[in-house]
Amino acid sequence: MAKILVVDDSASIRNMVSFTLNQQSYETVEAIDGSDGLAKAQNQNFDLVITDVNMPGMDGLTLCSKLRLLPGFKFTPVLILTTESSSDLKMRGKNAGATGWLVKPFNPDKLLTTIKRVIR
Amino acid sequence: MSIDLSQFIPTFLEESFEGLELMESSLLNLEQGDDETIDAIFRAAHSIKGGAGTFGFNQVTDFTHEVETLLDEMRDGRRDVNPHDTDILLKSVDCIRLLIESARDGVVCDAPQIKTTFHAIEALLKREESDALGSSQATQVNDQDNTEQQTIGWTIELIPTVEILQTGNDVLRLFVALEEFGQYEAQVNLDRLPALKDLDPQECLMSWVLTLTSDCSADDIGEVFEWVEDECELTISPIFAQEPTEPVEAVTEAPPKQDDCAVNPASTTANPVATEPKAPTQNVGSIRVGIDKVDALINRVGELVITQAMLKQIGNEIIDVDDDRLTRLREGLVQLEGNSRDLQEDVMRIRMLPISFVFNRFPRMVYDISSKLGKQVELKLSGEATELDKTVMEKIGDPLVHLVRNSLDHGLEGPDERIAAGKEPIGTVHLNAYHQGGYINIDISDDGRGLNTEKIREKALEKGIISADQVMSDQEVNELIFAAGFSTADAVSDLSGRGVGMDVVRRNIESLGGHVALSSTVGKGSVFSVSLPLTLAILDGQLISVAGQTYIVPLVSIVESIQIQKEALKAIAGEQSLYLYREQYIPLYSIRNLFSLSPKTSEYDEKMVIIVESSGNKYALVVDELKDQQQVVLKSLETNYMAVTGVSGATILGDGGVSLIIDIKGLAALKQQLPHNGISHQLLQEECA
Numbered sequence: 001m002a003k004i005l006v007v008d009d010s011a012s013i014r015n016m017v018s019f020t021l022n023q024q025s026y027e028t029v030e031a032i033d034g035s036d037g038l039a040k041a042q043n044q045n046f047d048l049v050i051t052d053v054n055m056p057g058m059d060g061l062t063l064c065s066k067l068r069l070l071p072g073f074k075f076t077p078v079l080i081l082t083t084e085s086s087s088d089l090k091m092r093g094k095n096a097g098a099t100g101w102l103v104k105p106f107n108p109d110k111l112l113t114t115i116k117r118v119i120r
Numbered sequence: 121m122s123i124d125l126s127q128f129i130p131t132f133l134e135e136s137f138e139g140l141e142l143m144e145s146s147l148l149n150l151e152q153g154d155d156e157t158i159d160a161i162f163r164a165a166h167s168i169k170g171g172a173g174t175f176g177f178n179q180v181t182d183f184t185h186e187v188e189t190l191l192d193e194m195r196d197g198r199r200d201v202n203p204h205d206t207d208i209l210l211k212s213v214d215c216i217r218l219l220i221e222s223a224r225d226g227v228v229c230d231a232p233q234i235k236t237t238f239h240a241i242e243a244l245l246k247r248e249e250s251d252a253l254g255s256s257q258a259t260q261v262n263d264q265d266n267t268e269q270q271t272i273g274w275t276i277e278l279i280p281t282v283e284i285l286q287t288g289n290d291v292l293r294l295f296v297a298l299e300e301f302g303q304y305e306a307q308v309n310l311d312r313l314p315a316l317k318d319l320d321p322q323e324c325l326m327s328w329v330l331t332l333t334s335d336c337s338a339d340d341i342g343e344v345f346e347w348v349e350d351e352c353e354l355t356i357s358p359i360f361a362q363e364p365t366e367p368v369e370a371v372t373e374a375p376p377k378q379d380d381c382a383v384n385p386a387s388t389t390a391n392p393v394a395t396e397p398k399a400p401t402q403n404v405g406s407i408r409v410g411i412d413k414v415d416a417l418i419n420r421v422g423e424l425v426i427t428q429a430m431l432k433q434i435g436n437e438i439i440d441v442d443d444d445r446l447t448r449l450r451e452g453l454v455q456l457e458g459n460s461r462d463l464q465e466d467v468m469r470i471r472m473l474p475i476s477f478v479f480n481r482f483p484r485m486v487y488d489i490s491s492k493l494g495k496q497v498e499l500k501l502s503g504e505a506t507e508l509d510k511t512v513m514e515k516i517g518d519p520l521v522h523l524v525r526n527s528l529d530h531g532l533e534g535p536d537e538r539i540a541a542g543k544e545p546i547g548t549v550h551l552n553a554y555h556q557g558g559y560i561n562i563d564i565s566d567d568g569r570g571l572n573t574e575k576i577r578e579k580a581l582e583k584g585i586i587s588a589d590q591v592m593s594d595q596e597v598n599e600l601i602f603a604a605g606f607s608t609a610d611a612v613s614d615l616s617g618r619g620v621g622m623d624v625v626r627r628n629i630e631s632l633g634g635h636v637a638l639s640s641t642v643g644k645g646s647v648f649s650v651s652l653p654l655t656l657a658i659l660d661g662q663l664i665s666v667a668g669q670t671y672i673v674p675l676v677s678i679v680e681s682i683q684i685q686k687e688a689l690k691a692i693a694g695e696q697s698l699y700l701y702r703e704q705y706i707p708l709y710s711i712r713n714l715f716s717l718s719p720k721t722s723e724y725d726e727k728m729v730i731i732v733e734s735s736g737n738k739y740a741l742v743v744d745e746l747k748d749q750q751q752v753v754l755k756s757l758e759t760n761y762m763a764v765t766g767v768s769g770a771t772i773l774g775d776g777g778v779s780l781i782i783d784i785k786g787l788a789a790l791k792q793q794l795p796h797n798g799i800s801h802q803l804l805q806e807e808c809a
Contacts, residue, residue: 004707005429009163009167010135010137010167010170010171011131011408012128012131012132012135012171012460013167013170013171013174013715015128015131016125016128018209019123019127019128020123020125020286023123028695052162054162054166054167055160055163056160056163068286070270073289074286074322075286075322077288077289077290078288082168083170084175092430094287095349097286097287098287098288099287099289099347100289100346100347101286101347101451102168104173105170105172105173105174105181106173106176107174108123113300113624116293116296116297117287117293117294117296117297117344117347117348118289118290118293118347119293120293120296
């Protein structure tokens with residue numbers, strides 16, 4: 001089953017995303033901010049990365065652009081969790097190499113249907 | 121498919137309250153240009169908003185959204201940091217807290233300050249209103265639906281860019297997602313494909329035309345292709361019933377809005393730059409577990425330690441049996457002892473938290489109270505990293521709040537009075553925490569006017585706490601403020617005089633096995649010193665034996681154990697005895713007499729003196745015999761039996777017997793209760809002969 005990296009500084013969001021994915025037997029690894037996420041990505045490969053934008057240390061967009069530089073992550077889908085649906089932010093996400101975005105408030109059903117667009 | 125997320129609400133609440141605390145403390149220290157702090161405050165608000173939305177706490181979401189907007193303006197530098205805004209933000213923190221509490225309890229919050237604060241924020245944002253309108257219009261996507269007619273399906277033309285794969289998107293997966301809507305046929309166009317030898321597998325050179333049979337809307341399809349709209353040319357055209365697949369009205373996805381990103385270049389570029397040079401946060405990964413699980417673990421380890429003590433005892437009984445296997449068993453038992461001791465220490469450390477958890481609430485409190493009282497106060501905190509058990513911490517918060525309030529209200533003078541007294545107009549309250557022995561000490565000192573001993577005496581007389589002819593030292597009089605039913609405030613203010621007196625403070629501290637002392641100098645200020653045991657769960661004990669009974673003296677309070685010296689005994693008035701210890705006479709207590717045990721039976725009894733110390737005073741305890749030192753698990757006597765003066769608790773020993781733990785402070789009280797049971801000096805003299 002697909003292995004997913006979940007990056008969010010909020011434990012509740014992180015837990016909820018993982019919980020939802022685990023229910024569908026996706027395997028998840030959690031990271032508490034961008035730096036943690038990057039460190040974890042350097043050690044193992046993932047089929048999908050879901051990351052928050054606003055985080056201490058390294059934000060999600062920086063994480064995304066750094067991930068794209070790793071050989072194993074050139075084609076890996078990276079989804080940005082965001083509360084804003086402004087096109088400005090989407091543009092910035094695209095520039096950082098993000099695949100797509102998930103608009104908060106976090107909705108478990110929506111998460112599951114949308115990630116099907118990028119992983120099996 | 122529906123997934124119940126309510127199990128995550130407690131985590132969200134805990135996290136939100138922590139976030140609010142962070143917002144509060146950061147706001148109090150906020151200065152212009154401190155981007156990192158503003159960013160942290162913004163993130164906290166942002167997380168609360170996001171979580172609240174998920175759980176449907178709409179009141180929280182709506183309110184926090186406004187706060188977030190305001191913070192965002194500050195973060196982008198569009199708004200200055202000024203005391204007025206900070207004040208409103210501080211009030212908002214309170215409001216969000218109220219709203220979250222209401223959401224938790226499932227009620228609608230209608231506290232009046234919510235509305236006033238909300239309007240205050242709105243008023244602040246008004247200035248930017250026109251801008252906000254403009255941008256929200258710009259982001260609005262045209263969603264007029266031209267497909268009211270009977271459509272039976274859609275023709276989707278997809279020409280991806282060459283680089284589409286490098287964004288992590290995969291066309292195949294998009295097609296799979298389309299299957300949700302109905303059946304489709306795909307025609308692939310391979311015209312752009314080069315010869316195999318020139319093919320770069322990282323590029324996508326194919327394009328497709330799909331015919332989807334479905335009653336879904338154009339928006340549904342658009343949503344599937346939402347993430348790739350900039351990486352492809354997409355044309356979605358309806359197929360009408362009984363009509364050829366002629367694209368009639370094309371709904372073209374909005375092209376990439378290059379100008380949008382030019383509108384706000386500052387935010388695009390400033391963000392990564394601003395976050396880059398940040399110091400690495402000391403994130404040592406952590407997990408959150410319920411305190412009940414930790415408590416269960418601590419109890420379990422306690423039981424394990426008892427079992428280990430039992431095994432050790434059996435090991436000692438077979439020490440003279442010469443068998444190789446038993447020798448190895450004993451070696452194993454020694455290891456077990458070391459390991460279980462380490463395990464217990466580690467487990468106890470799980471529950472240890474820095475006192476900053478309690479100290480953090482004070483900056484805000486001092487800010488609020490001092491502005492209410494019209495006093496200028498500087499709050500100093502030191503020793504915030506000093507750790508203590510969470511269970512102790514939970515109970516010490518309120519007494520400390522009361523002591524700090526007391527210092528602000530009664531201790532410190534207003535600026536005029538301070539200047540008149542030749543002091544700095546800004547008063548200081550200092551909270552200092554440090555470890556001492558097995559205790560944590562917290563000193564609350566102020567440089568105010570000090571206690572007015574005369575006024576306290578008058579008040580105590582008036583309240584009938586003392587009688588007119590009572591001779592008391594100034595210190596004794598000052599300590600009357602801890603007496604029940606005492607309050608010095610001329611008018612009961614809503615700060616200190618909340619019907620909770622200093623007597624309650626002292627009682628609460630003492631019920632934790634702690635102690636509060638005060639010292640005061642007129643004109644210079646007062647110091648309240650609170651000392652508390654670090655943990656309520658375990659104790660290093662010295663086992664002693666008196667009249668065949670085993671007692672435990674807390675190891676932390678033992679200074680020295682010596683053989684009794686006849687010459688060192690000294691009688692004073694009544695039946696009191698003193699013991700000369702290092703050129704200092706200290707009170708001498710006999711456990712045998714104090715606990716009314718059977719008289720001594722052998723000349724070897726009462727040969728040992730243990731010198732113990734408690735709140736700065738030394739005492740000599742006469743006992744029969746010193747035994748093992750052992751870590752013991754405290755079991756409350758109060759919950760299992762009843763409070764007994766002179767005994768702080770009980771424990772179970774290795775042999776399964778129950779042993780009482782001696783409370784040194786309590787012994788002095790016991791001595792006063794039973795003066796006739798004091799040690800007979802003459803008897804002792806004879807016995808030591």
